[in-house]
Amino acid sequence: MNTRRIALGGIxxxxxxxxxxxxxxxxAAEYKVEDEAIKASLTGKAGDAGNGKKVxxxxxxxxxxxxxxxxxxxxxxxxxxxxxxxDGTASRWKEGELRLRIVNSKIVNKDTIMPAxxxxxxxHRVLKKFKGKTVLSAQEVEDxxxxxxxxxx
Amino acid sequence: MKRKALVLAGVGxxxxxxxxxxTFAAEDFGKYQxxxxxxxxxxxxxxxxxIQDDDxxxxxxxxxxxxxxxxxxxxxxxxxSCKSCHADASDTMKNVGSTYPVFAKDIGKLENVENRIxxxxxxxxxxxxxxxxxxxxxxxxSYVKRQSxxxxxxxxxxxxxxxxxxxxxxxxxxxxxxxxxxCKHCHVDNAGNMIRANTLSQGQGNGFPTYxxxxxxxxxxxxxxxxxxxQVRAKPYKTGTDEYLALELxxxxxxxxxxxxxxxxxx
Numbered sequence: 001m002n003t004r005r006i007a008l009g010g011i012x013x014x015x016x017x018x019x020x021x022x023x024x025x026x027x028a029a030e031y032k033v034e035d036e037a038i039k040a041s042l043t044g045k046a047g048d049a050g051n052g053k054k055v056x057x058x059x060x061x062x063x064x065x066x067x068x069x070x071x072x073x074x075x076x077x078x079x080x081x082x083x084x085x086x087d088g089t090a091s092r093w094k095e096g097e098l099r100l101r102i103v104n105s106k107i108v109n110k111d112t113i114m115p116a117x118x119x120x121x122x123x124h125r126v127l128k129k130f131k132g133k134t135v136l137s138a139q140e141v142e143d144x145x146x147x148x149x150x151x152x153x
Numbered sequence: 154m155k156r157k158a159l160v161l162a163g164v165g166x167x168x169x170x171x172x173x174x175x176t177f178a179a180e181d182f183g184k185y186q187x188x189x190x191x192x193x194x195x196x197x198x199x200x201x202x203x204i205q206d207d208d209x210x211x212x213x214x215x216x217x218x219x220x221x222x223x224x225x226x227x228x229x230x231x232x233x234s235c236k237s238c239h240a241d242a243s244d245t246m247k248n249v250g251s252t253y254p255v256f257a258k259d260i261g262k263l264e265n266v267e268n269r270i271x272x273x274x275x276x277x278x279x280x281x282x283x284x285x286x287x288x289x290x291x292x293x294x295s296y297v298k299r300q301s302x303x304x305x306x307x308x309x310x311x312x313x314x315x316x317x318x319x320x321x322x323x324x325x326x327x328x329x330x331x332x333x334x335x336c337k338h339c340h341v342d343n344a345g346n347m348i349r350a351n352t353l354s355q356g357q358g359n360g361f362p363t364y365x366x367x368x369x370x371x372x373x374x375x376x377x378x379x380x381x382x383x384q385v386r387a388k389p390y391k392t393g394t395d396e397y398l399a400l401e402l403x404x405x406x407x408x409x410x411x412x413x414x415x416x417x418x419x420x
Contacts, residue, residue: 066349078350082343106333113338115331123333125388130331 027120029138036108037096042118042138047146055140056147062117062136064144070151082113088153099145102136117141187305187410193363193419196345196354201366205418213295213364213371213416216288220296223289229280235293238277242300250301250413254402256313263317263398266294267373285392291362291371298361298415305412306359308405321403324396330387339381351420356381357408358401360417371416374401 029042041047056062057076065073067082090098100107104116117136126132136144185192194202204210224235224242239245254265264272270293271282283290310318325336339348340356347353362371375392378400382389390396 063349078347080348081346082348082353113334113342115333119333123331124327124329125382126329126331127383127386127388130386133331135331 027132028118028134031103033100033107035096036100037094038099038103039096041142042099042103043142045139045142047139047142047144047149049143049146049150052140052143052145052147055136055144061140062144067114072151086148086151088151090149090151091153095145095149098148099141102141102144102148117144184303184412190357190408190411191344191355192357192359192408192411192414193354193417194360194414196352197419201418201420204366205414205416211364211416211418212369213362213418216292216295216362216364216371217299217416218296219288220292220294220299223293224296229274229278231277231279233278235273238273242297246297246300248301248304250298250415251304251307252309254314254317254398254405255309256317258313261313263314263395263402265393265398265401266297267375268393268398270294270297286373286376291373294373295362295371295416298413301413302415303412305410306405306408308402308409310402310406314402317399317402318406320396321399321401321406324400325403329382330385332385332387334385336381355407356404357411358404359408359411360414360419362415363417363419366418366420374404 031038031042032040056064057073059066064070064086065076065079067080069079069081069085069087071085071087073079093101101114103118105112105114106116115135118134118138118141120132120134180195182191182195185194194205197205204212208214221242227234227237236242249266253269254263256262257264257269260272267285267290270290274280274282308314328335328338336356339353343353344355345353358374361374361377363374363377364371373392375397378397379389379392
């Protein structure tokens with residue numbers, strides 16, 4: 001069901017090319033969306049999957065298990081059911097498509113509950129201490145992505 | 154403090170590594186379900202429901218009892234108590250819990266029970282208004298709403314209330330905060346799903362003030378709104394403000410037909 005929603009959102013946005021606001025204004029790195037993907041690393045560097053796992057689990061950072069089940073992490077308590085299980089997700093999506101979903105899922109599904117992890121503008125009534133800040137830094141996105149890329153079937 | 158994280162791990166909840174998809178079909182929730190509308194009671198654990206159901210065990214009843222005492226206590230320069238004007242609450246207050254917030258013509262505004270009580274205190278008793286989540290306010294609100302216990306929620310959304318209702322609906326569906334979620338993302342789209350250790354409910358308001366086991370005390374509906382706003386890293390409004398009054402009307406309307414449960418018990 002969730003996958004179908006992505007696909008539908010995708011059709012409407014096919015061929016879309018969008019640019020994020022400049023880094024200095026938004027607190028977010030600049031990136032380019034093409035073919036429903038962000039193909040280039042946000043930092044120009046590769047991600048570190050080890051650190052990515054930490055950010056993925058950290059409840060004040062990715063907190064990804066709040067919404068997703070990951071079978072290989074069953075030593076961790078309280079996996080959520082709000083999103084689809086992430087097992088095998090890297091076999092279903094290309095790296096750039098996954099980067100886009102972590103940076104801002106709303107580009108492919110405008111009604112999603114999943115937070116945009118690398119977006120600082122266009123948000124309503126953000127608490128002062130988070131204002132102008134992204135949930136994850138550009139390098140943290142790359143690190144989480146490197147970890148998610150290990151979730152192959 | 155830990156509430157900065159999206160959702161706290163449920164206090165004392167059994168560790169559940171990978172939850173299976175829930176099925177509700179078999180359970181009959183009786184009066185706590187009306188069509189597709191379900192009270193938070195139906196999402197709560199069986200043990201939590203049992204505490205709510207037993208008047209002697211339900212800790213919220215201590216606030217109802219405190220409220221009854223305050224109801225009869227003279228306060229303020231006019232030398233009056235609530236009872237001086239309203240006599241027997243079981244008679245004069247019996248429809249309040251199921252019909253508030255209401256549009257009050259004399260002030261030209263929507264008014265909930267807390268704000269109505271403070272208006273009585275300042276105008277009729279010449280007494281100081283209470284803080285929103287103070288012991289006396291929670292007590293009297295609990296006592297007053299308890300007089301409607303079991304009655305189906307039945308708020309009016311026409312007439313003077315119509316524009317407030319519309320604002321409440323907009324609030325409910327508006328994304329906010331760094332995590333950019335609206336009420337509806339959790340309580341409409343995901344009711345029944347686990348988010349971390351919590352089962353998301355429909356976010357109904359029929360049980361307030363609700364005793365929270367996590368806080369070891371009851372809280373107002375507006376305090377809950379503040380908590381849900383802060384969870385998504387959004388700036389909350391103050392309790393009792395127009396924004397939350399409008400939201401209260403919309404939330405109560407979502408629960409039309411559910412019984413007044415005050416004082417409900419939740420995690």
